[in-house]
Amino acid sequence: MTENNNNTKNRILETAEALFAQKGYHAVSVREITMAAKCNMAAVNYHFNSKKNLYMEVFRTQWVPRELRMYESFSKELSKIEPHSPNLVIQALASAYLEGPLTNEELKRHRQLIIREINNPTEVIEYVADHTMRPLYRILQQHLKPFFPEHSNEESFTLDILSIFGILLYFNYSRPMITHITGEKYDNAFKTRLITHLVRFSLNGLGANGKDMQ
Amino acid sequence: MTENNNNTKNRILETAEALFAQKGYHAVSVREITMAAKCNMAAVNYHFNSKKNLYMEVFRTQWVPRELRMYESFSKELSKIEPHSPNLVIQALASAYLEGPLTNEELKRHRQLIIREINNPTEVIEYVADHTMRPLYRILQQHLKPFFPEHSNEESFTLDILSIFGILLYFNYSRPMITHITGEKYDNAFKTRLITHLVRFSLNGLGANGKDMQ
DNA sequence: GTCTATAGCAGGATAGAC
């Protein structure tokens, strides 16, 4: 196999990811994927054995590495700030996971795929949890826990972190939902306001009001 | 048409909802639905014209009325408490939408369906937004806004409300995710702790620390 | 490694008996 980034195998992976994200596994046919990837239908079975396995490879070779790029960007930010404060940690989180290495389009696809998996798990979720969620949870715990000793038990802290993940995941839909609910349109620079909101709401949620704010 | 609650049409609607929630529209076949509903395949087309329309009827006749029952339960709670405080309003919200009129199973299906729609909207989302999200947003705005005049603009307040909705939606998955991430198991009474968490986190998120707490 | 051709099956929908 060549390392060419535009070979058939890679084109299939990228096209498949976009389509799976947009429509979901069952709504996308192998025909549709290979048409869009400008290759033959049989190529999917040659390179991936089955449609199911193509789906899993999308996560293993596309999704997880991309999530890890965001994780790296986050931990690099963390290593730069000293001393830490909840404020700076959450800022770094929002910055890495919302305006970090990914474009808006990439980020949208990325979130859609994982929301589908969470809502309707397949085997990959184990792999994804092991390689991405767990490490992210660990690093957040390590950097935030010291500031919140009032969280006597593990579970209470975990729920806080999961709530922040929940808001992060639904980030994609904030703008359409605002339009749906209030019926108003919004201008650009919306994303920046969204990040400001996320940082404030999450910090408050954690119970960090007035704690090491700057 | 009879008002019998166990006629074929109703059985199809209920079975279809459960299966659509579990697996998603495209992963469920009409054959599967009618098998589970113990009726003939042709019944779907007789009663609903098409699979697509059956899906939409599930939202119109099952999902929206169920969401409205929770809404009614919420607004009834609100009318009982006087004077209001952010604390009591959020308590009433959590109580109506998490331990209200629905069983855990119903609630799970209910959330799964709407998460699918938000992630991958079809035509029904307009109908759903008009009949459920918008009224809920309005009533929350009416009861919470007076306490948060510091939210100068509409958008900032809307983002707060949407963040709470995000956490509510995510509720289903908290327990499996905790197990995935931390690898620990949890006992029952988990739901009660989750509601306590949601109320505290949301209140803090809104910036209500120490504001009319009781 | 990529193609054509096709096997083999499952999907939604409908016609028409009862």
Next chain:
DNA sequence: GTCTATCCTGCTATAGAC
């Protein structure tokens, strides 16, 4: 209103030429 039987399309997967 419910059934059986069937149509036809579109699906995944594979065999085999190049």
